[in-house]
Amino acid sequence: MHLKDPICAVATPPGKGAIGVVRLSGKGALEIGARVFRGKDPRGMKGGRFTLGHLVDPRTGEAIDQALLLVFRAPRSYTGEDLLEFHLHGSPAVLRRAVEALLAAGARMAGPGEFTLRAYLNGKMDLAQAEAVLALIEAEGELARRQALRGLEGALSRRIEALQGKLLDLLAHVQALLDYPEEGVEPHEAATVIREALGEVEGLLAQARASALAQRGARLALIGAPNAGKSSLLNALLGYERALVSPIPGTTRDYLEAPLELFGIPLVAVDTAGVRETEDPIERAGVERALRIAEEADLVLYLADSSAPRPTPPPLPPRTIYVATKADLPPLWEDPRYLRVSSLTGEGLLALKARIREALLGEGGEGGVFLSDRQKEALLRAKERLEEALTLPEDLMGLALEEAVQALNALLGRDVTEEVVDRVFRNFCVGK
Template sequence: MYTTDTIAAISTPPGEGGIGVVRLSGPQARPIAERLLADGAALKSHTLHYGHLHDADGTLIDEVMVAWMQAPRSYTREDVVEISGHGGAANMQRILQAVLRAGARSAEAGEFTLRAFVNGRLDLTQAEAVLDIITAQTRPALDAALGQLGGRLSDEVRAARALLLAALAHIEASLDFPEDDVPAPNVQPQLAQAAAIVVRLLDSARAGIIYRQGLRCAIVGRPNVGKSSLLNALLGVERAIVTPIAGTTRDTVEESASIAGIPVALIDTAGLNAGATDMVEQIGIERSRRALASADLVLLTLDASQPLTEADHEVIATLREAGVEQRLIIALNKSDLPTQLDEHNLRDMLPDVPLAYTAALTGDTTALERAIVAAALGGTQPLAANAPLVTSARHRDALARAAESIVTAQAAVGSVPPDLLAVDIRAALNALGEITGETVGEDLLDQIFSKFCIGK
């Protein structure tokens, strides 16, 4: 999929903007720009050039600023030209079309960054970090992506690979002299150090992936317990309609919130009411069940100012049937009123489920937010100074495979012939190489870069 022709795309988001940028990369980038500028001026590298773009027939297109970045000092390490024109969909399209008519080809999704990777300007973790920076929704996710772009993850992975390569070199050296009855080399220290690095990286993955991908949290319960009020309180805006009437929410309402830096998609649902006869309410309840099934966390909301009702018991039975106890958090809402609900009875029914008192009416959701963060991160500490190193499932899976191979190798030292030991070490090296891109197939590259937008 990698070519060296000249590609072009609109690199700013669609819509209206003060300026918009069309980017070109490849050997024809500069000649194309100079031809369209048609003012006889020669572009100077890394210098802004003010001018007017004209089509081949001489029609004025736009007043622009053009920057040429001569290879290799550019994003792709090829000649890159950025044309800044007046932002706006029609104008940007017109500039892009002129550039394409002048000989460039439309860039594929992520093709600029792919070239940066192929030309060695970025390794694979850094290329992926570019995408993460663009899509980061919260500060911790952004910090992690910036760290990854800066090479924090690659440095660690390379350190582990260097140790494994050293172990492999020892083993291969011993294989060269099979007739000498020398004992197999002891590579335990290298393996142990490599394992320590891989395990530390894996430990950061759970929090890292949550901070980057976020999670879905469905708010469920019988009618009128304050689900919509909780959604609003967690969002800090009056998003869903709240009334004293049971059955107010008929459809699911989904909004994104940031809870202690974790992007959380909150889904308010129609109260689960077994006796619903109204068709709209029934459809709404069906949607609630679907939201329940797709959620990473389920927030069972109860009204603490009343004893548990028959309807509450039915909801609890539904949750049990759905098998969501492991991802359940209980919000005991309306805690601003005197408590009537028997907490012990509840704990008997749902042992080990975290429980938080809330008062959505007064906006008190602190304990609940803490419970959500704890459930999401599962024991791992919320980020303090250091952003997590591993934020993608792809990296986590490769690390897990590397860890497995290293453990197998560690167990095999001394008990199997060195050439068999080398097989496991090579497997670990390959798994780690997939992270940085040293040992990566074209399919995987396609898969990774296709997630980018066009123009990046």
């Protein structure tokens, strides 16, 4: 693949729409634009300007559509190259003919993520920012959008670069200790710097789970005995009636899923069958499925009716919040582990949502940045090397510090193999 030749692709989603955008970038893009555009010559336009004209087939001169042409001059463009955008009517037929016209004029089809790949190669962004671009495109919840945007704007990159600066300064002192022992650093100074760096790395890793949940969403299982108020609480969390509510125990024999968004995270809440001993084979199958759903969920709400005799909870995973339901009725029991909630009056509902947020996101999760699996792996390698450096005398910690810096370099996309870069960009859509 030649990474300087002109490339083109549709940049908007497939299907019909009011507007469709076709991108053209690379060496010779302005000349190709002049061959397919009737109106103001793009070669004479300043960057950041637009003009109205017609997109035409360069082979026949036939008009394909009216077009708004935007011109961006290198290096002040998304890719760092000369880049043109044709804003057309969003008809599949129009966009298909537009791409055909650009191909006939000398462009080639872009590969997946090739526009962003060129931005990375031309120094417009690092690899961490490029991965944030994909995360922003794929964001379904508000938290995922915010975290990805912070990553795109360089929040993670700045933290990593500051961390690298500290480690490189320490590495220089360690090297000086070997060459000029009288100019070395004191042992406690080296350990302090390494511990601070470890704290920064561990702080980022602590945000990895919140980042993953923000991107993929989370499953919230509602578990409890029959008539514990699971369906009522589900409806209260949703804000509308989704589950059938009945005073007859055992109404729910299978599970019921409902999507919702809390704190910017897309959740799937699962109302399960009441958990109790039963001889009914259908109900027993529902109980077994409920316990399996609880085991696989990201978070479990175990519900117990506080106005009825207290049940014994089944074995539950550690990620469980205990809820005493029907708080509007006189309680028969109390337990500090249980959060009192009334789905009827709303008592305790805000506190429950806050507890769910804390359990899913942890401290600082909402203010964190997007972290891909690749970035998490790089941080784990850096953590291991820093922990190793702490166990070594100063004159031997240089290699471990170098490897920690290399891991952080890989996170930003410096000194990485072509295979790593290909792995990042193969998941992008064509046109981005």
